[in-house]
Amino acid sequence: MQIFFRYNWMVREQWYQWCEDVVHDELLQHRTGGVGSILQTLFHIIDVEWSWIRLLQGKSDFQESFENYKSLEEVRNLDNKLQTEIKEFVESWNESMEKRPFLDPQPDGSIAIDAWGEVMRHVIAHQIHHIGQLSVWAREVGKKPVSANVIGKGFIRPEA
Amino acid sequence: MQIFFRYNWMVREQWYQWCEDVVHDELLQHRTGGVGSILQTLFHIIDVEWSWIRLLQGKSDFQESFENYKSLEEVRNLDNKLQTEIKEFVESWNESMEKRPFLDPQPDGSIAIDAWGEVMRHVIAHQIHHIGQLSVWAREVGKKPVSANVIGKGFIRPEA
Numbered sequence: 001m002q003i004f005f006r007y008n009w010m011v012r013e014q015w016y017q018w019c020e021d022v023v024h025d026e027l028l029q030h031r032t033g034g035v036g037s038i039l040q041t042l043f044h045i046i047d048v049e050w051s052w053i054r055l056l057q058g059k060s061d062f063q064e065s066f067e068n069y070k071s072l073e074e075v076r077n078l079d080n081k082l083q084t085e086i087k088e089f090v091e092s093w094n095e096s097m098e099k100r101p102f103l104d105p106q107p108d109g110s111i112a113i114d115a116w117g118e119v120m121r122h123v124i125a126h127q128i129h130h131i132g133q134l135s136v137w138a139r140e141v142g143k144k145p146v147s148a149n150v151i152g153k154g155f156i157r158p159e160a
Numbered sequence: 161m162q163i164f165f166r167y168n169w170m171v172r173e174q175w176y177q178w179c180e181d182v183v184h185d186e187l188l189q190h191r192t193g194g195v196g197s198i199l200q201t202l203f204h205i206i207d208v209e210w211s212w213i214r215l216l217q218g219k220s221d222f223q224e225s226f227e228n229y230k231s232l233e234e235v236r237n238l239d240n241k242l243q244t245e246i247k248e249f250v251e252s253w254n255e256s257m258e259k260r261p262f263l264d265p266q267p268d269g270s271i272a273i274d275a276w277g278e279v280m281r282h283v284i285a286h287q288i289h290h291i292g293q294l295s296v297w298a299r300e301v302g303k304k305p306v307s308a309n310v311i312g313k314g315f316i317r318p319e320a
Contacts, residue, residue: 003281033296033305101318104311115316121163122310128285129308132292136193145193148289150282151264156275158261 001117003155004124005090008049010153011131012079014146015042018138019072026141027072034133038141040066041134043075045127050082052123053089056102056116093120161277163315164284165250168209170313171291172239174306175202178298179232186301187232194293198301200226201294203235205287210242212283213249216262216276253280 019027019038027039035044043066051061062082069075098117105111131148138145179187179198187199195204203226211221222242229235258277265271291308298305 003277004285007281007285031296033299034292099316099319101320112312113318114311115318117163118311118313118316121167121315125164125167125288125308125310128288129292129295132194132289133296135289136191136293136296139193148285150285151274151278152272153278155281156259156278158273158275159259160261 001093001120001124002090005086006155007150007153008124008127009083009087011146011148012042012045012127015131015134016072016076016079018143018146022141022143024071028070031137031140033136034130038134038137039070039072039075041130043069043078045130046075046079046082048126049086049123052119053086056119057089161253161280161284162250165247166315167310167313168284168287169243169247171306171308172202172205172287175291175294176232176236176239178303178306182301182303184231188230191297191300193296194290198294198297199230199232199235201290203229203238205290206235206239206242208286209283210246212279213246216279217249 019042022038028037030036031038035041047062047064054061069078098115100116102114102116102119103111104114128148131146135145135148179202182198188197190196191198195201207222207224214221229238258275260276262274262276262279263271264274288308291306295305295308
């Protein structure tokens with residue numbers, strides 16, 4: 001489980017670096033699909049990761065609006081601020097947490113029960129999916145996207 | 161590990177169903193980013209999944225060209241044909257395989273060593289990333305994309 005989170009954090013950092021070379025208006029430009037802009041996608045990924053990990057711990061989730069984070073620097077600072085707690089939770093993850101029930105109130109008033117392991121995988125896939133959208137928009141900007149490769153980044157040391 | 165593969169197979173099947181309601185030309189229409197079209201993306205996902213799982217087993221990988229699979233039916237049949245062997249390998253996956261070394265010849269003649277667990281995660285993230293691209297192109301077609309949610313699909317039964 002941890003490997004995919006580490007992968008996502010690395011890719012996110014590489015996208016921040018990618019954004020440094022793109023003019024601000026392009027980052028906020030409305031685009032087809034997803035949540036609508038490059039910067040808002042990064043904000044949305046942080047929001048969703050943080051909110052689910054807070055909720056699993058029985059804490060309040062993230063309620064702020066993108067309206068207050070409309071620069072690369074603000075999004076990046078927000079990410080840095082929230083990552084300490086997220087990393088602590090993720091690094092303490094173990095098999096015994098996989099099937100723990102999370103009570104998830106639905107819009108219709110009913111309560112769904114999700115296994116914690118499903119929530120964690122949801123968070124992982126959520127980022128990778130949205131980063132796929134960024135890779136299309138990157139080409140619209142005329143710039144090569146960040147690589148999505150997992151291989152070659154040293155996440156697991158092979159046996160000798 | 162198996163959960164993400166099952167998720168990917170389910171999402172792929174849902175995209176085939178999605179494609180059934182889209183005219184053929186839209187599926188082959190060249191688009192910005194990724195491998196260039198909706199159908200070729202689905203073909204590419206199958207190709208990459210199959211090839212890596214064949215290579216881990218010391219078998220030959222997939223060498224066919226998309227030129228021979230330019231219809232939804234042909235791509236879907238190919239997927240069905242290859243999935244039996246892939247599923248057998250994935251369902252037999254266990255922790256002891258995580259760090260096994262895979263010798264991966266590079267274009268420059270050198271040989272990289274990847275852990276099997278890294279290869280498997282690469283295959284998982286590869287599909288999710290490309291499906292993210294499909295979700296943008298789906299909006300270009302004017303159609304709602306398939307949901308990428310992991311939650312609510314019953315992959316893990318929570319403890320009572």
